Amino acid sequence: MRRVLTMIALTTIFGVGSPASQQTEKREAKQICVLNVSGMFCGACAKTVEKTVKKIDGVKSAKVSQPKGTAEITYNPAKTSPEEIARAITEKTPFKAEVPQKR
Numbered sequence: 001m002r003r004v005l006t007m008i009a010l011t012t013i014f015g016v017g018s019p020a021s022q023q024t025e026k027r028e029a030k031q032i033c034v035l036n037v038s039g040m041f042c043g044a045c046a047k048t049v050e051k052t053v054k055k056i057d058g059v060k061s062a063k064v065s066q067p068k069g070t071a072e073i074t075y076n077p078a079k080t081s082p083e084e085i086a087r088a089i090t091e092k093t094p095f096k097a098e099v100p101q102k103r
Helices: 002-014 019-026 043-054 082-092
Strands: 031-038 059-065 070-075 096-098
Touching (some): 031 082, 070 082, 082 096
Antiparallel strands (some): 031 096, 059 070
């Protein structure tokens, strides 16, 4: 009986399933950048850029617009940067991506 009570107490103190670590993942830092992407001429081009970007470690989501020539990327700044994402697009697709100059 003493052993059961000890186990219950330890479970209560330390938790089951480690909810603290799950909360940390949810609070992971996110930033959004908009890149200029040139050379896209159809929706399939935009999908190619999206698929490529989503394979980059740290990228959460990507919305690419062929008519606007932009890619809106949600990413974790601890794992990647807009410059790295633009470089990956330029190197792995037939399109050129650039980080817009700040004014």
